[in-house]
Every structure is written in C-alpha cells, then in structure tokens.
Amino acid sequence: MSDTGARPIGVAVLGMGNVGTEVVRILTESADDIRSRVGAPVQVRGVAVRDAAKTRAGIDPALLTTDAAALVARDDVDIVVELVGGIEPARTLIRAALESGKSVITANKALMAVHAGELSEAAARHRVDLYFEAAVAGAIPVIRPLTQSLAGDSVNRVAGIVNGTTNYILSEMAETGADYHDVLAEAGRLGYAEADPTADVEGYDAAAKAAILASIAFHSRVTADDVHREGITDITPADLDAAAKFDCTVKLLAICERMTDADGAERISARVYPALIPLEHPLATVNGAFNAVVVESENAGRLMFYGQGAGGAPTAAAVMGDLVMAARNRVNGGRGPLESTYASLPIASIDEAQTRYYVSMRVADRPGVLAQVAGEFAKQGVSISAVRQEGAGEEARLIVVTHRATDRAQSETVAALEQMDSVIKVSSVLRLEGTND
Template identity: 80%
Template sequence: MNQTPSDPTPASGARPIGVAVLGMGNVGAEVVRILAENADDLRARVGAPVELRGVAVRDLTRPRKISQELLTDDAAALVARADVDIVVELMGGIDPARELIRAALESGKSVVTANKALLAEYTGELATAAAEAKVDLYFEAAVAGAIPVVRPLMQSLAGDTVERVAGIVNGTTNFILSAMDETGAAYADTLAEAGRLGYAEADPTADVEGYDAAAKAAILASIAFHTRVTAADVFREGISTVTAADLVAAKKFDCTVKLLSICERVHDADGRQRVSARVYPALIPLSHPLATVNGAFNAVVVEADNAGRLMFYGQGAGGSPTASAVLGDMVMAARNKVHGGRGPLESTYASLPIAPIDDVPTRYYISMKVADRPGVLAQVAGEFTKRAVSIAAVRQEGAGEDARLIVVTHRAPDRAQSECVAALEDMDAVIKVSSVLRLEGTDD
C-alpha cells in the first residue's frame, strides 16, 4: 500500500527522525535519558525511530552519562546537520539561543524550547520564521514545567473566549511564601532555607523579583488573547517586601499571600477590550483554589466563557517534570514530520491594546503604623473618599507606639488606590505605611 500524508500509521520502514539537543543541564540530561530508555515506546508513538544525533554542551571535559561521540561544543554545526529534523533548545538565555533557533527554523527544522525568557521577547520573530519555513515551534515546557497549559489554551480552548488566566507559576516564590505562612519565619530566613534546599538559585533575583513569572505571564497572555505580549508589557512586583506580619494579618481576613501571574481581558465601559498582564504578591481568600497550592508546586486557573473555570496543577519545575513537557512537544513535532502535518501557528489576529496597571481595577490591603490619637481613622478614611475608593474593612491593632491600622478596599482603578497610598505616606497621623498588597480572587 502506498504511504500518504493522511495515513494514520506510517510504513514500518519510515525514515528515522533525528533530534539535536542544545544544553545538558538538569532538563537536558533528563531528555537524553528518556530518549534512550523509552526508545521503543517513542518509536511506536511517533511512527518512526527517534534518534539522538548529538548534544551541544559548553564543557566537553565534564563527565556525563552519555557517549562522548554524541557531545559537541559546536552548537551551530550540530543544528546545521542534514540528519537533524528537530532541535530541542534547553540552553536558556537570549543569545546564542535566539540565533540557533532561527537557524534551525530557517533550515526547515522544527524546534522545541523551554526558554521562557527568549519567548517573552521574541515569540513573534521566531513564530514568523517557523511559519515561513512551514515547521513547528513548540514551547509547552516554557510555562509551569510539566503542567499542560500552553496546548490547552492553543488547541482545546481554540473555539472559546478566554477571559482570565491566573496562576502560581514560580515554584521558588511559592515555596518561600508557603514556608513563611506555615512557620512565621522572616522572608530573608526563608529565602536562605530555599537556597539550602536547592529551590532558590545562588542569585534568586529573577524568581523573587517576579521576572521569571512575568516572562511566563507574557507567553500566557499572548496565547490566551491572540495578542502579542512581551515581558515589557507585564506590570511586575516581587515578594522581597512581604513580611511575616503580612501573612499573619492575611489569616485574620481568611486569606493567604501568593505571587500571582494574572492575564486578563479588561472590558471598558465603552465596550473596548484590552489586555492586562501583571505579576505581584497578593492576598487571596483561603476558599480560592490557588490558596491551597503550597511548596514548590504550580497551578494555573483559566476562565473561559463556555468552558467555565479550569484548573491545571502539578510540578512546575525540575528536571524530570520539565523534560516530560519537552518530550511531549518533541513527539508532536516528530509525528508532524512523519505524517507531513503541522501544529497550530501563532495567533495574533485580535491585536488588543495593553491596559496599563493604572487603569486596571484592583483591591488593596494597606497596613500602616499610626499615631494613637482620636480622629486618625477619620483622616485616613477621608483620603480614600477624596479618590472615590470605597473601604471594605478596617482593623485596628495595638496601642500607643504600636498602634496600627489595616485597611482593605473595594475594587477601584489601581491609579486611585496608589494615590491613596501616596497621600497616606504624607499624613502626619501616619507614621509609616508598612505594607501594600493587592487582593485578588474576590468579586467585590
């Protein structure tokens, strides 16, 4: 029987699919291991043998559990090989990964990458190159490790309208905040413990200041709202200013604190739609599904018009979980090579404008040290009234030098909320604004 592109099962003698892996850190090493150990299963799933052609590494002298013949320090030459059909990029960073991926795509090779920083800046460029070459660009592993989020947004919900994507997409910060909540320890002590346990990098800035989560938010927003969003479009705040006192206070409001990545379709009064993408630590009610996501786990909640609320939960980082997502993409790309098909392309038809954080309706939690004298609460409330920000709850704690006010607002434009905070900082009755967090996951 003649083989055609529509045949569900290729001929047993189908040409092998050659794979090149760029980078052999924790994820790369796991990808190489799984390729070797699951060769028979992968062949059955793809419809052709999947063969590792080589692995590009920086240091050839470092001992590795792989044949030395497969290793090279010339990534460009490996990408250019005629017997390579799929390039798996796991190097990280912008350069030279960007040039290598472009070279692979332009030469007709499909690419699988977990490089969130690169995709958050150059998805458009790389997607265009893939479209022009009629090859695949897959990146499930770039967001939330093993959790399948990208493919459901691109395929399963392609016929629906996504309104909101919100989640915990950074395991390091979630571990830190969970530990602070459980033990009452200070941020600095918990960060140090995260480093000792291997959850935090030697330089944790990308995680704790929200850069990693912002890159992932840009990718999710681009897919969910058919609009090209970059990391520069994402409003970002990290967790370094969150205190143990904040977590204690949150419990009194039946809340906890999480670093959230939020991508939202904003509907203006005139019917105009815009996209909001933001990352910040926020209070969420204990009844919210994200409140119970603890430790280094990740979770993403998607809200769509017809599907309703969907939640994806699991391990968001680590060698094996991330390698699982990489291999899933690789199998899809390999099947397409065998059958002559292609995966879904980038969709940016909506081209919605980005809503600045000032225009986004939010709620605020504000903790302040105040003078212990009559009339202070009225003065504080007056600043909110001037800016049409309604107060939902007030808690007074301590006395004398320890007097403190905690104010929780109703929803109002972020600009008005931040102006209230600035006014409070200038008041004689307010000794110090100790903490400002947003409140998410409520309908108020």
Template identity: 80%
Template sequence: MSSASKPIGVAVLGMGNVGTEVVRILTESTGDLQARVGAPLELRGVAVRDINTARPSIPAELLTDDPAALVARDDVDIVIELIGGIEPPRTHIRTALQSGKSVVTANKALLADYTGELAAAAAEARVDLYFEAAVAGAIPVIRPLMQSLAGDTVQRVAGIVNGTTNFILSAMAETGADYAETLAEAGRLGYAEADPTADVEGYDAAAKAAILASIAFHSRVTAADVYREGISSITPADLASAAQLDCTIKLLSICERVVDADGAQRISARVYPALIPLSHPLATVNGVFNAVVVEAENAGRLMFYGQGAGGVPTASAVMGDVVMAARNRVYSGRGPLESTYASLPIAPIGSVPTRYYVAMEVADRPGVLAQVAGEFASRDIGIAVVRQEGAQDRARLVVVTHRAPDGALSETVAALEKMDAVTKISSVLRLEGTDD
C-alpha cells in the same frame, strides 16, 4: 504519509538538569517513542559546554561543544533548545527554523520577547515551534490554550508559576519565619538559585505571563508589557494579617481581558504578591508546586496543577512536544500557528480595577481613622474592612478596600504617606480572587 521506517534525527542543545533527563528518555524509551511517533527517534548529538566532563550515560561521540554545527547537520530534523537565555539560543533556534527543522524549547525568557520573530520563521519554513515546558514545567497549559480552547473566548488566566517564590511564601506562612531566613532555606534545599533575583523579583513569572497572555488573547505581549512586583518586602506580619482575614499571600501571574466603559477591550498582564481567600483554589497550592486557573466564556473555570519545575517534570513536557513535532514530520502535518489577529492593546496598571490591602502605623489619637477614611472617600474608594492592632503611642491600622482603579488606590497611598498621623506605610498589597 512519509515512510515510517525513516528515522527522525534529534539534536539536544544543553545538558543541564532538563537536558540530562531528555537525553535519558530519548535513549531509554526508544521502542515506546517509535510506536507513538510512527518512526524511530535517533539522537544525533548533544551540545555541551565542556565535552571533557565525564557523562557515562551518553556515548562520547555524541557530545559536541559546537551547537551551531550540530544545528546545521542535514540529518537533524528536530532541535531541542535547553541552553536558556537570549543569545546564542535565539540564533540557533532561528537558524534551525529557517533550515526547515522543527524546534522544541523551554526558554521562557527568549519567548517572552521574541516569539513573534521565531513564530514567523517557523511559519515561513512550514515547521513547528513548540514550547509547552516554558511556562509551568510538567503542567499542560500552553496546548490547552492553543488547541482545546481554540473555539472559546478566554477571559482570564491566573496562576502560581514560580516554584521558588511559592515555596518561600508557603514556608513563611507555615513557620512565621521572615523572608531572608526562608530564602536562605530555599537556597539550601536547592529551590533558589545563587542569584534569586529573577524569581523573587518576579521577572521569571512576568516572562511566563507574557507568553500566556499572548496565547490566551491572540495578541503579542512581551515581558516589558507586564507590570511586575516581587516578594522581597513581604513580612510575617503581612501573612499574619492575611490569616486573620481568612486569606493567604501568593505571587500571582494574572492575564485578563479588560473591557472599558465604552466596550473597548484591552489586556491586563501583571505579576505581584496578593492576598487570596483561603477558599480560592490557588490558596492550597503550596511548596514548589504550580497551578494555573483559566476562565473561559463557555468552558468556565479550569485548573491545571502539578510540578512546575525540576528536571524530570520539565523533561516530560519537552518530550510531549518532541513527539508532536516528530508525528507532524512523519504524517506531513503541522502544529497550530501563532495567532495575533486580535492585536489588543495593553491596559496600563493604573486603569486596572483592583482591591488593596494597606497596613500602616498611625498615631493612636482621636480622629486619625476619620482622616484615613477621608483620603479613600475623596477618590471614591470604598472600604471593606478596617482593623486596628496595638495601642499606646502607635497603632497598626489595616485597611482593605473595595474594587477601584489601581491608579486611584496608588494616589491614596501616596496621600496617606504625607499625613502627619501616619508614621509609616508598612505594606501595600492587592487582594485577588473575590467577587468584589
């Protein structure tokens, strides 16, 4: 154990919503933090874009617009990276690790593609790389997967990990408003960025899914390995049909262990909007809240729920990592290392068993239902529910399938689109959270 009186120097890179709250906690909770760590935490500096911007809560001498110089300082032991994006954070983090400094980051986009590189640098320098805040804000899910379930076998991790899309879908379900109207409301309330593409098209959730899959299945998974669809095509009619099926629609991040017929294991990592039964625990997660359900061989089903975004909740997760990294420096310990021993391959989406909800406009004439059913039957896909809405010249036909390979279902939809009796395929969604 090193001397408890020796301070632990902390540098913060970035002072947005999360960075501001981290600095506040560091400066307002010095006594409690020292008691928990075993040594004082001293803020050495904060890297910002513009040092001339007034920040009355922090002494001007602590501000710098040169993050590289701050990272290089000898009196910095822990670097907190909250800038976001790939570069320059990747360079700053790698430099910090190679210099023997521990790093705490909330940078999901960076970690989704470069965890291996950064984890290797941390291992070589024998320092810590922590990133609890990268996936679900204040919700503790990374540490339970890495530590609490380290002796178990995780089978599935599924959840709602993007607050913007969850707000939009929750509001559409509640009010009946369309996607564009609800997205605009999310922007007015500050829940959606000026450019919401990363959220609504599933890129944010895919990055988080890559991180979760890598940890849960001891294999390296990147964002490019994650199958992704967004929510921009979801309509009020889809949500109304879902309600008639006692379901709702959520953007889900799903990572699961898939076992082939010959016993070979692969990883499925995917993000898409899906119907889930109202009885499923994720169905009641509304607004900007997040939740992650973990299913393990021995522990069974565990659910983690809470605020997945926002400056204060995310700062809580960041500071939890800071305390852990600081304790390790005081007591000459280390956190868990990256584990990729399993090296499981990625299952292509076409081979993954799923269920489909297909809504189509068809000509309202005899024999159409039999034609549609025939396309499913020709690919050995069972139909669980068929419902027809409307009449006269056109009818809306809703089909819910039993479980089948995604590729076979996709081929069926393509065949339906070519049928003369089918005038339009209006929606194709997957159904999750059922036994069949």
C-alpha cells in the same frame, strides 16, 4: 502506528543540564515506545555541551559536541531541542534551525517572552513547528490547552502561581512565621532557589511566563516589558499574619485578563505581584514548589491546571510531549497550530487595573485618626470593606481592606495618606485577588 520503512527522525539536543539529561535519558530508555507513538524511530544525533570532555553517565561520548551551530546545521537533524536558556546564543541557534527547515522545541521562557513573534514568523515561513510547552509551569500542560482545547472558546482571564521558588518561600513564611531572608537561605540549601535568586524573587521569571500566557490567551503579542512586575522581597511575617486574620494567604500571582471599557473596547492587563487570596480560593492551597494556573473562559468556565512547575524530570516530560508531536508531524506531513495574533489588543496600564487592596499603616493612636484615614479613602473614591486596628499607646497598626478600585485611585490614596500628620508610615500595600467584591 506502523513505522515499517519509515525514515528515522533525527534530534539535536542543545544543553545538557538537568532537563537535557532527562530528555536524552527518556529518548534512549523509551526508544521503542516513542517509535510506536511517532511512527518512526526517533534518534539523538548529537548533544551540544560546554565541555565535551566531561564524563556523563549513560551518554555516548561520541554524541557530545561543543559546536552547537554545526550540530543544528547537520542534514540528518530534523528537530532541535533548545535547552540552553537565555537570549543568546539560543535565539541565533533557533533561528538557524527554523530557517533550515527544522522544527524546534524550547523550554526557554526568557527568549519566548521577548522574541516569540520573530521566531513564530520564521517557523511559519519555513513551514515547521515551534513548540514551547515547557516554557511555562514545567510539566503542567497549559500552552496546548490554550492553543488547541480552547481554540473555539474565548478566554477572559488566566491567573496563577507560576514560580516555584517564590511559592515555596511564601508558603514557608506563612507556615512557620520565619523572616523572608531566613526562608530564602533555606530555599537555596534545598535547591529551590538559585545562587542569584533575583529572577525569581523580583518577579522577572513570572513576568516572562505571564507574557507568553497573555499572548496565547488573547491572540495578541505581549512581551515581558508589557507586564507590570513586583516581587516578594518586601513581604513580612506581619503581612502574612494579618492576611491570616482576614482568612487569606499571600501568593505571587501572574494575572492576564481581558478588560472591556464602557464603549466595548478591549485591552489586555498583564501583571505580576504578591497578593492576598482567600483561603477558599483554589490557588490558596497550592504550597511548596508547586505551580497552578486557573483559566476562565466564556463557555468552559473555570479550569485549573496543577502540578510540578520545575525540575529536570517534570520539565523534560513537557519537552517530550512537544517532541513527540513535532516528530509525528514530520512523519505525517502535518504541522501544529501557528501563532495567532489576529486580535492585536493594546496593553492596559497598571493604573487602569482594578482589584481590591490591603493597606497596612502605622498611625498615631489618638481619637479621630480612623475618621481622618477613612476620609482620605473617600476623597479618592475608594470604598472601605474592612478595618482592623492593633496596638495601644502612642502608635497603632491600622489595616484597611478596600472594595474594588483602580490602581491609580489606590496609589493616589496612599500618596495622600503618607502626607498626613497622623500617619507615621504606610508599611505595606498589597492587592487582594480572587473575590467578587
């Protein structure tokens, strides 16, 4: 692609953490290649930082500014790359950029999970691009396949491991038998967990990504508040040991699926929780801090996207992919796909979701207890698939794996079990995903 006489594309980078540093490095070191791909030079006009006096290796100090709003407003800026994170001031800065006719690239999952509709409308009004591939699963291309490659297909389900911190913790617990708190501490030492890991271990990060995936896959607006969320803090080595005995492992899954009732009415189920999955399932082999997303569509069937879900260089690679696309559109006068919300499907309650369940309980070890427990499942219409009993003496550990049932039926069953004299404690309830039973 020739760039003879082409006007340079000016880029403003907001934020210079690990990802921002990598983006600026790539733009500088690969300037010739990027110019050839885009059809015009792509030049960094400025980088907004908190402390402009801080020395940053390889960065021209003249590019640094603490006034992000002024940088966004500059006439020589065509594309704004937002890597600040959080809701504000990121939302205000992005809106200002879009409303002044500048395209925006963001990796901000928290913002897009709440304000994607508002920002997409602003991008459409002002005929500019809003790209956010890096907001879900780092370097793994998921957003673009859903919006473009599968645009002519009907997506039924998107499920995956979209948080590297929790996947590392669960993988280590399964492999070593260590306690959750010990592995979390090690994850912090290795840099896999933040000083405050709440967003990761309580599922907030995964829920934001699930909202983005569901919105795109099902052409409806889904926010983080629409996603049922559970974290991994209550998972024990005993749960992982029991899962292994059923030829399963435990992963924190983000699941978005299209639900159709008997009358043909469709709804969206979006949920995040730790779940057992069979060892033969492709997601079971995704270990460490890696991510993977499985997309199931009407015609393409099952597609799996796997790779590094976080980190400066991998996430910067996704940002750069968006940046090159936006810059090409600037040069050629085109635009990327707009937000698609034509379906406007309602969100289903978690009570309506159907899956299988793993229920672990401590019970009195005496004759007739198993029959009583099985009877309680039957009363709620929940069919039992497998039972395992461990221990002897006055107490035993009873593990029940069910066939598919609604979350409402399972919750009512557990509530009834907790009232039984023979059940000392219901220790753990986990879903079982990835089977056809």
